[in-house]
Amino acid sequence: MGNAIVFDNVRKSYGQKAVIPNLNLSIAEGTITVLVGPSGCGKTTTMKMINQLIQPSSGKIYVNGSNALDISPVELRRNIGYVIQQVGLFPHMTIEENVTLVPRLKKQAGEVNREQVDRMLQLVGLNPDEYRHRYPRELSGGQQQRVGVARALMSDPPIVLMDEPFSALDPITREQLQDELIRLNQELNKTIVFVTHDMDEALKIADQIIVMQDGHVIQQSTPEQILRHPANEFVRGFIGEKRLTSHLTQSVDEVMVKHPVTIAPQKGLAEAVKMMVRKRVTGLIVVDKDGTYLGLADSADIHARYPEESLSIRDVMRADAAVVNVSTPLAETIPLVQQAPYGYVPVVDDLGRLRGLLTRASLVDVLARPYLEGGEEHE
Amino acid sequence: MSEILNVIIDRWPNIVDATWQHIVLSIVALFWAIVLAVPTGILLTRFRKLATPVLGFISVLQTIPSLALLGFMIPLFGIGATPAVIAMVVYALLPIARNTYTGILDVDPALLEAARGMGMTKGQMLRMVELPLARSVIFAGIRTATVMTIGVATLASFIGAGGLGDLILRGIAMVDTGIILAGAVPAAILAILFDMLLAWTDWRITPKGLRIQNRT
Numbered sequence: 405m406g407n408a409i410v411f412d413n414v415r416k417s418y419g420q421k422a423v424i425p426n427l428n429l430s431i432a433e434g435t436i437t438v439l440v441g442p443s444g445c446g447k448t449t450t451m452k453m454i455n456q457l458i459q460p461s462s463g464k465i466y467v468n469g470s471n472a473l474d475i476s477p478v479e480l481r482r483n484i485g486y487v488i489q490q491v492g493l494f495p496h497m498t499i500e501e502n503v504t505l506v507p508r509l510k511k512q513a514g515e516v517n518r519e520q521v522d523r524m525l526q527l528v529g530l531n532p533d534e535y536r537h538r539y540p541r542e543l544s545g546g547q548q549q550r551v552g553v554a555r556a557l558m559s560d561p562p563i564v565l566m567d568e569p570f571s572a573l574d575p576i577t578r579e580q581l582q583d584e585l586i587r588l589n590q591e592l593n594k595t596i597v598f599v600t601h602d603m604d605e606a607l608k609i610a611d612q613i614i615v616m617q618d619g620h621v622i623q624q625s626t627p628e629q630i631l632r633h634p635a636n637e638f639v640r641g642f643i644g645e646k647r648l649t650s651h652l653t654q655s656v657d658e659v660m661v662k663h664p665v666t667i668a669p670q671k672g673l674a675e676a677v678k679m680m681v682r683k684r685v686t687g688l689i690v691v692d693k694d695g696t697y698l699g700l701a702d703s704a705d706i707h708a709r710y711p712e713e714s715l716s717i718r719d720v721m722r723a724d725a726a727v728v729n730v731s732t733p734l735a736e737t738i739p740l741v742q743q744a745p746y747g748y749v750p751v752v753d754d755l756g757r758l759r760g761l762l763t764r765a766s767l768v769d770v771l772a773r774p775y776l777e778g779g780e781e782h783e
Numbered sequence: 784m785s786e787i788l789n790v791i792i793d794r795w796p797n798i799v800d801a802t803w804q805h806i807v808l809s810i811v812a813l814f815w816a817i818v819l820a821v822p823t824g825i826l827l828t829r830f831r832k833l834a835t836p837v838l839g840f841i842s843v844l845q846t847i848p849s850l851a852l853l854g855f856m857i858p859l860f861g862i863g864a865t866p867a868v869i870a871m872v873v874y875a876l877l878p879i880a881r882n883t884y885t886g887i888l889d890v891d892p893a894l895l896e897a898a899r900g901m902g903m904t905k906g907q908m909l910r911m912v913e914l915p916l917a918r919s920v921i922f923a924g925i926r927t928a929t930v931m932t933i934g935v936a937t938l939a940s941f942i943g944a945g946g947l948g949d950l951i952l953r954g955i956a957m958v959d960t961g962i963i964l965a966g967a968v969p970a971a972i973l974a975i976l977f978d979m980l981l982a983w984t985d986w987r988i989t990p991k992g993l994r995i996q997n998r999t
Contacts, residue, residue, distance in 0.1 A: 482902030492897025539992030
């Protein structure tokens with residue numbers, strides 16, 4: 405597999421200020437490569453130099469093996485798909501007219517290929533019969549961007565540039581379109597260059613991620629390698645700030661199990677065992693009738709003294725187990741939960757009343773969630 | 784009232800002739816105004832530094848009282864229809880040129896970016912994106928110019944161009960309100976009719992996609 409796009413010592417400056425001091429980059433054919441970085445890092449400039457919407461000050465850019473600067477910009481752009489954040493559908497043209505624009509510009513074979521239009525609309529999840537003759541303003545934002553993607557793919561360009569295409573959409577639509585882009589490219593194998601400032605989006609869709617800062621490439625690697633081996637503090641901060649710190653500043657009550665299984669201290673051991681079996685838990689939290697926390701009764705302790713029929717829960721519970729206050733920051737509770745003998749820690753309020761239960765499972769859930777699902781609920 | 788009716792009946796052939804002259808004068812003037820002002824407006828969007836001085840100059844022309852402007856035409860072009868039409872064109876330039884200029888500049892930059900990124904040439908962008916989207920604003924300028932031109936055309940009679948102004952001047956000279964109205968009323972009706980005609984045309988040729996309000 406060759407390189408679809410190569411930057412060779414590319415420099416872009418405006419007056420004295422070099423936006424891109426010296427860029428060397430290669431983008432592999434048939435992959436989704438995501439340029440990611442904070443605003444002003446040069447990612448959009450880099451992308452726009454590929455289709456010469458921005459001319460480099462010096463250096464060479466090879467697109468599919470030939471020097472892009474030798475090709476006329478108009479010719480070059482007609483063979484590179486382009487999708488922008490604001491969608492940019494022409495409001496006075498129908499969906500079909502918008503989608504067929506590039507072939508019409510090329511004056512391909514006079515007649516518009518109706519089958520190809522239908523195939524493109526189906527590919528992006530729009531029913532051709534329903535949408536062909538409608539106008540952009542009749543569509544929702546997500547539908548418009550689907551048409552935008554169909555338009556970029558219509559003339560089957562080997563390379564597609566996408567400039568924050570999903571940033572303006574609501575989170576649910578964005579998720580859908582990200583999923584569909586991944587699916588779509590498994591089918592089409594285009595070289596997609598995708599610009600975003602959202603690391604979660606990059607990690608989700610990319611085959612290769614290029615992290616940029618101040619016009620330099622800081623790291624180019626797969627999402628897995630970037631997560632495992634961030635090149636420096638900047639990259640670590642960029643992938644980390646949201647996925648670790650922000651939910652560690654959550655407080656305990658956002659994460660704890662809200663209604664743990666409780667038992668009154670005067671109950672007998674047989675009743676306790678029965679309750680644990682029914683509720684499928686390995687321990688019970690002992691509270692009095694006001695809801696005040698008294699202690700923990702674990703199944704091991706109960707079973708050890710089960711033959712003694714006269715005992716009640718009060719006699720077997722541990723009153724000295726660690727507890728945390730409900731307002732404690734989550735980060736501080738992690739070692740406590742990890743060291744707790746039964747794997748759980750009761751949560752109490754200032755008056756000593758039971759509010760919930762922190763378990764290892766609930767912490768693992770919180771810590772792993774951004775990795776497992778891309779972290780979108782922390783937007 | 785019956786007096787005015789008598790005047791209209793008596794002078795009917797006169798009124799029809801004058802109205803026809805008036806229409807021809809106005810349409811010829813508008814034609815040349817559009818031919819000159821629309822390209823000027825387009826060129827100004829390409830050379831924006833010139834926009835302020837050029838539009839400023841055209842505005843200055845606009846401030847010359849119409850009667851005085853017609854007077855200036857006599858030493859330059861003599862009398863008759865030609866100098867009258869030239870003066871009317873000068874008046875109609877500003878609304879058309881200015882609306883063309885602002886109409887094109889108001890086109891959403893995102894659309895131009897998309898157009899460029901898809902590989903449109905400058906000419907294709909103008910023809911397929913900028914003009915269609917600026918069209919209603921340009922049209923509004925033409926409507927303003929039309930109403931003005933029909934008004935100014937009544938004064939063209941001062942330099943011998945004919946039109947409904949003839950009747951008005953004659954009525955003033957004869958101190959005959961009936962004859963003044965026989966010229967003034969058709970001129971007013973013409974202005975209203977032309978404006979309505981243009982409004983209807985504008986609506987008819989607006990692409991369906993632009994008549995739909997944005998969903999968001």
